[in-house]
Amino acid sequence: MSTLLSLQDIWIEYGDKVVLERINLEIEEGSFVSIIGPSGAGKSSLLRLVLGQDTSSRGSITLDGVPLKPECEPDRGVVFQRYSVFPHMTVLGNTLFGLECAQAPITARLFGAKRRAAIAEAEEMLEAVGLGDHLHLYPAQMSGGMQQRLAIAQALIKRPRILLLDEPFGALDPGIRSDMHKLITRLWNDYSLTVIMVTHDIGEAFGLGTRVLTLDKWRHDPHAPQRFGATVVYDLALTRKTASAGEISTAKSIEHHPENNRSITIDRTNNN
């Protein structure tokens, strides 16, 4: 597998507060990278950096060998924990929006045959995330899980090179969450996605990911806690899973997550 995204010596600093330091990462095409770490360890900062929402103070990022512009572009899709869908558009409208932006620069609306083609594509995508029967609902009329399904469909219709997930299932209740795990695993397989997911749920990180990154501070100055930033302290490749491996019993690995925690995080980290 080839390297898709490459981060070289990335630092994020705000004044003299160092958030991230010396991040060197190669992310391969087709991988599912989970990022975990304590609060304030810069997980979301790293994601925003890859997204183009924030810029790094040092270092360079390349996507397919090309330096990233410090702006959000359609080659990187994103699903946030909340506010990812537009409240004034229906499910169909939300999904069409990406297509309309690309094909109608002035009106951002499609008409006639183009619109019909776009609707067909959007319907197919919504079918894939299980919203095929809810095309004309507004987000306010849907549950949190349905809104996240919509957010995923909306992002995927642009065929992004990378899908970035920022605690996408954090606000959902456990039953819905495990459905969403199955969904994202299936989509990851079907569409050969490359995914970077920030999460605070360790079970989720190991259940879904092919690689788990742990961000944390490895140096600590008690007199100036802001002096040192977090970096990748553990980088675990979960080799038993690949994008082509087919059916993955996500639900099972999630169910066993207390055990997972013990056997994987603690043991392996001690060995490292």
Place this chain on the structure above:
Amino acid sequence: MRWINQRIGRGNSLLMGIAPILILIIVYLIFAADRHAINPADKILPLPGQMVDAMRALVIEPDPLSGRYLFWADTLASLQRLGLGLAISTLSALLVGLVLGILPPVRATFGMLVTGIAVIPPIALLPILFIAFGLGETAKVALIVIGIAPFMIRDIAGHVGSLPREQIVKAQTLGASTWQLILRVALPQAMPRLLQAVRLSLGPAWVFLISAEAIAADIGLGYRIFLVRRYLAMDVILPYVAWIALLAAVTDFLLVRSSHRLFGWAHGDRH
């Protein structure tokens, strides 16, 4: 049961809403009748019959001098000024508020200016308007615009500026340009807020209209009220005030209805 948990049915709430109005009218009638018992020529609290007589001359009889039906001519003139002022304010609030809210360079350049204008009491500018635009319609419309537009602009800019950052980022990852983002994300979400701002501005708009008409006009609801004040003609003033209240209430009702109809998503309506 606690008061905060009391549910009022539709019919009951109508009855309960009318009750205080009826009581006010009855109290007025008692006081008016009382005064008239002592002095049948009393002008301060006219009886309904006197109001009807006075208004008949204005509503269904043409003015002997100009041949116009004064009540309707007043209403038309005032509504024209108000409508024009509201339309200009609403449009400028939408355009300026949108770009101010969503484009950081524009906000940095004009944000302070708009805030500065918004804190000037508009009535203090009235002399300037009269000097600049003369005593005609322009100055009156301008007063309404200056009075309410800055507030509406700030409201819309604030609302657009507080759209979740996630939405703006998401739109960009879907390939939206600045223009597409304004057109499809910011504008539609500003619309219900705009109607809300118009509703809130109606009251001040009427205040500025009546003020401008009171000072320099030859027709209009505000002009009439201040004209007949010289003769203590409460029998005209009171019906005029009630008419203004009715016009304002109907406008408000229509705005609420159209907001629900056009932007149901913003009110959590079922479609």
